[in-house]
Amino acid sequence: MSEAELDQMAAEVAAQLRCPVCRNQSVLESSSGLAREMQSVVRDRLAAGETPEEVRAYFVGRYGDWILLKPEPKGINLLVYLLPAAALLFGGVLLYYRIRRWTGATAPRPEEGLAGLETPDADPAPTEEARAAESTSPDANEGLSEEEEEWIRQQIGSLG
Amino acid sequence: MKRFSRWLIPILPIPALALLAFGLTRDVQVLPSAIVGEAAPEFHLETMDGDSLRLATLDAQVVVLNFWASWCIPCRQEHPALVRATEVYDESDVRVLGVLYQDTPEGAERFMARFGGEWETVLDPGTRTAIDFGVYGVPETFFIDGDRRIAYKHIGPLSWEILQTKVDSLLAGGGA
Numbered sequence: 001m002s003e004a005e006l007d008q009m010a011a012e013v014a015a016q017l018r019c020p021v022c023r024n025q026s027v028l029e030s031s032s033g034l035a036r037e038m039q040s041v042v043r044d045r046l047a048a049g050e051t052p053e054e055v056r057a058y059f060v061g062r063y064g065d066w067i068l069l070k071p072e073p074k075g076i077n078l079l080v081y082l083l084p085a086a087a088l089l090f091g092g093v094l095l096y097y098r099i100r101r102w103t104g105a106t107a108p109r110p111e112e113g114l115a116g117l118e119t120p121d122a123d124p125a126p127t128e129e130a131r132a133a134e135s136t137s138p139d140a141n142e143g144l145s146e147e148e149e150e151w152i153r154q155q156i157g158s159l160g
Numbered sequence: 161m162k163r164f165s166r167w168l169i170p171i172l173p174i175p176a177l178a179l180l181a182f183g184l185t186r187d188v189q190v191l192p193s194a195i196v197g198e199a200a201p202e203f204h205l206e207t208m209d210g211d212s213l214r215l216a217t218l219d220a221q222v223v224v225l226n227f228w229a230s231w232c233i234p235c236r237q238e239h240p241a242l243v244r245a246t247e248v249y250d251e252s253d254v255r256v257l258g259v260l261y262q263d264t265p266e267g268a269e270r271f272m273a274r275f276g277g278e279w280e281t282v283l284d285p286g287t288r289t290a291i292d293f294g295v296y297g298v299p300e301t302f303f304i305d306g307d308r309r310i311a312y313k314h315i316g317p318l319s320w321e322i323l324q325t326k327v328d329s330l331l332a333g334g335g336a
């Protein structure tokens with residue numbers, strides 16, 4: 001392994017380790033004294049022939065799983081990975097049933113189909129002729145009271 | 161479904177809230193230690209006087225291994241407890257040993273001259289021994305039993321009461 005490859009591998013491992021001083025920074029990013037020493041421990045162990053997994057295991061053995069920025073997906077840590085997916089799935093199923101219920105309350109029942117929208121005694125839509133006849137029909141003002149009719153006549157008279 | 165969801169939906173956030181409450185009430189300063197209960201990592205270091213020292217060659221029943229630095233203010237606070245331990249306990253029972261953490265021997269000498277204390281401190285070049293012990297910062301103290309197993313780890317400044325309690329329980333043969 002060349003020096004450049006070793007540096008690259010050491011940087012990859014250091015990026016996965018949490019700095020014990022800064023806590024939210026990786027050992028690679030942190031400039032604290034301890035993080036810098038940890039970086040050189042990582043490099044020395046890799047140079048001595050350890051695999052990246054073995055180097056990580058060394059730090060986990062000293063500091064616990066806490067030292068890994070990304071927890072191993074095992075044991076109680078699985079919750080971190082599975083819970084969001086489970087919650088999403090549950091929410092989706094819940095939403096599916098809710099929406100089915102909401103739409104089911106207003107939409108026609110499936111067996112009635114589109115025919116269900118037409119009630120037998122519904123008035124057919126008026127034709128063009130019927131509407132034209134209606135507007136000229138003498139009965140068109142049948143809704144007015146006698147007083148209103150008188151008032152309209154007076155207005156027409158005053159115009160003349 | 162209706163009856164099921166009427167109960168389920170109000171109950172569902174309870175575990176999530178419980179988890180949140182648990183997380184928020186934990187002390188962020190208390191960090192887990194993977195090393196308590198394990199064999200103490202062996203070290204072979206040089207003392208400030210230039211002697212070579214190995215953990216395995218210490219014959220005291222209990223070793224109080226104290227990681228410290230002269231720049232560390234809480235180390236001054238706990239220093240009297242360590243002084244008292246060397247005065248109260250016989251060296252064949254309890255051996256106090258300092259490990260210098262990211263500090264110069266000159267700084268450590270000035271500190272010991274100023275605050276007193278006769279015990280030895282080993283130098284830890286490259287902080288390798290501190291990392292071997294999973295040290296986060298100073299002061300941190302490890303109580304190592306007769307089988308050279310780490311019985312207890314104390315983060316932060318020690319008080320005499322804590323030191324005495326832990327040491328006495330180890331001398332009595334029990335776990336700390």
